[in-house]
Amino acid sequence: MARYQLVVLVGETEWRVVHFRGWRYQALYVFSADAGNRGLLLDNLGRYPGANLYFLTDLAEEHYHIETCPPVRGTARKQLLARRLAAWPFAQGLHAVHRVGGTPGQPQAERYMFAAIHNQPLSQLLQSQALRVQGVYTQALCSPCWVKDWQSGQTQCLIGYFEKQQLRLRYLYQSQLMFSRLITLVPDASLHLRISSEIAQTRLYLLSQQWLQEGEPLQLLWLSDDAECNISTSKELADVIQQSNLSYAELMRQSGWPLLPGGLAVMDWAAIQVVLHNCRLPNLAPKAALLNARVIRAKRMITLAGVFMICLFVVANCMSQQALQKKQSEIRRTRALLQLWQSAKPAWKVADADLPRLQAFSEAVQGLEAAENFPDRALTILQAVVKGQTVWQVNNVDWGYGYTPALGHMQSALPDKHWAETVTIRFFRQKAAHPAEVHQAWQALLESLRLHPDILELKEINDLTASGGPSQQGDTRLSLSPDHQPSLIVRLRPAESTGR
Numbered sequence: 001m002a003r004y005q006l007v008v009l010v011g012e013t014e015w016r017v018v019h020f021r022g023w024r025y026q027a028l029y030v031f032s033a034d035a036g037n038r039g040l041l042l043d044n045l046g047r048y049p050g051a052n053l054y055f056l057t058d059l060a061e062e063h064y065h066i067e068t069c070p071p072v073r074g075t076a077r078k079q080l081l082a083r084r085l086a087a088w089p090f091a092q093g094l095h096a097v098h099r100v101g102g103t104p105g106q107p108q109a110e111r112y113m114f115a116a117i118h119n120q121p122l123s124q125l126l127q128s129q130a131l132r133v134q135g136v137y138t139q140a141l142c143s144p145c146w147v148k149d150w151q152s153g154q155t156q157c158l159i160g161y162f163e164k165q166q167l168r169l170r171y172l173y174q175s176q177l178m179f180s181r182l183i184t185l186v187p188d189a190s191l192h193l194r195i196s197s198e199i200a201q202t203r204l205y206l207l208s209q210q211w212l213q214e215g216e217p218l219q220l221l222w223l224s225d226d227a228e229c230n231i232s233t234s235k236e237l238a239d240v241i242q243q244s245n246l247s248y249a250e251l252m253r254q255s256g257w258p259l260l261p262g263g264l265a266v267m268d269w270a271a272i273q274v275v276l277h278n279c280r281l282p283n284l285a286p287k288a289a290l291l292n293a294r295v296i297r298a299k300r301m302i303t304l305a306g307v308f309m310i311c312l313f314v315v316a317n318c319m320s321q322q323a324l325q326k327k328q329s330e331i332r333r334t335r336a337l338l339q340l341w342q343s344a345k346p347a348w349k350v351a352d353a354d355l356p357r358l359q360a361f362s363e364a365v366q367g368l369e370a371a372e373n374f375p376d377r378a379l380t381i382l383q384a385v386v387k388g389q390t391v392w393q394v395n396n397v398d399w400g401y402g403y404t405p406a407l408g409h410m411q412s413a414l415p416d417k418h419w420a421e422t423v424t425i426r427f428f429r430q431k432a433a434h435p436a437e438v439h440q441a442w443q444a445l446l447e448s449l450r451l452h453p454d455i456l457e458l459k460e461i462n463d464l465t466a467s468g469g470p471s472q473q474g475d476t477r478l479s480l481s482p483d484h485q486p487s488l489i490v491r492l493r494p495a496e497s498t499g500r
Contacts, residue, residue: 004051007272008041009264010122012059016263017044023276028263033121045131053131054275055285057117058139058168058267060182063090065114066209068103081112090116093123094136096282100176113177115141117284126289135275136285140170140180142271145279146255147221148175154219156212158202160195161223163265167195169202173211199241217242223251223266364402375399378423378492381455385448391433391441395485396426420456421492428485442486449490457491 005020013033019026031041045053065088072080085091095116103109117138125131147159159170165186171179181202185194199220206212220243248266260269274281283290378399386394400422429438449458462484 004048005054005276006045006048006051007054007056007275008045009268009272010055010057010059010119015041017041018264018272020276023258025258025261028261030263035121038121038125053133055122055133055136056139056142056268056271056275057119057122057136058182058271059117059119060166060184061118062138062140062180062182063114063116063118064140064177064180065090066100066178067112067114068106068109069112071108071110084112085114088114088116090114090118092116092118093127093286094119094284096284098282100178101174113282115282115284126286131289133285133289135281135283135290137271137275137281137283139267139271140168140177141282142274142279143170144172144175144177145274145281146270147172157219157221158199159221159223160199161267162191162195163267167198168267169198171202171206171211178211179206179209203240215240220244221246223248377454378421381452381492382423382425382490385445385452389441389445390430391438392427392429392445394425395428396424398424400424420494423490423492424487425490426485426487446488449488454493455490456493457489459489459491461487461489 003022004026005022007018007020009016009018011033015031015033017029017031019028029044031037031044067084069080069084081097085095085097088095091114095114097112097114100111100113103111115138117136122136126133126136143159147157156171156173159168159172161168162185165184167183167185169179169181169183170177179202183198185191203212203218206218207214212218217239218241220241222243222245224245225248251266251270252260255270255273257269257273260266264272379397382394382397386392401420402422433441446458446460449455
């Protein structure tokens, strides 16, 4: 929802409250300036406690003063301006000071404008009711913001218009307000001559302030309802004043402002547009009446944080609801499968005597599933032992995994129900080898196998069937027959015990 913005136009005889919703015009309320209608004005402002409230004036008791100060910075400049402002006789509540630029020809000096509104009803309203406002501004201070496009590159410009029996003259130098004056004139036959006289007096004032040099032309921008309305000037001023006319309709069209509502003048509407679009203007409101900018930012941050937390909670709630629904659907599917399995499971029982055998079988199957590379491991071990043998060569290798009782003298080393790898290796020897060399090579092969850390048990089988003799087991005395093919049964240690 767009925030409401209220602009109070303070006049001599009436106060007008212009309501905006965002930047869209809503309504206009008019109140008399006397103290009796102040309660109605406050009731109208109190209907929108969270609205941005601005005060905009165009009064005869507005004061503007330009003073040249040395170029100091930081805290020293603040202290200097505070002392100058305190000594200014018009600084009585609604006042401000701001820098308007350097001084031509004096690089070691800076110009500052002191502005004040000596309006007792407005001061009493801000002090007694403790209104929290955004600021108090004047139309004269707003004029440099919208007149920049109409100066056409001129360094100085005098803006004049006559409205509601009042002549307003504003002097701008380098797009900064230097002088503003409001004169009340009664429309009669001599109105143009009186306006010309006031313009001449204003030029003399500018010459006395050395803002304008003698003989230097002065650009006059005259605003009126009719673009052809010229202000007659005397022959003495005809050469030094260059007048150009600008109609209100052309000003509205070129500026792109919204349509002018009824009850408001063009100058009022122009100043309102400047105020609503947050241009940097000197704020004449006392600090006690201003709504602290830090409080506004803190409220905005708290609001944004609250909205973010609410959105975060909503997202987390949606995600948790989806996860809960997913888990519930999985539980329902699991229950359905369980009921289906329970209804179709066979009726069988296992005897207590068969449990150890089933447990051993289950452990063996798990061992095979966890170590699919058992043959690779056995071949790697045998390759490392047999590598380099030139006399005895491997003829056949059989690998097996299962439960077998311990062999020979290693029976006590194997626990009961132990599953292990068993490798049976059949060797043959080269026929050209010397018998002594054959026996020595065989003993070296047996010694390397016994000393290998991964071999748990070793059993030798001397098979003499190939030479026609009886087979012998455990006999280390080798037959010298060339066809003799001894065999070895190797029991490997479990892979877990070797740390692999």
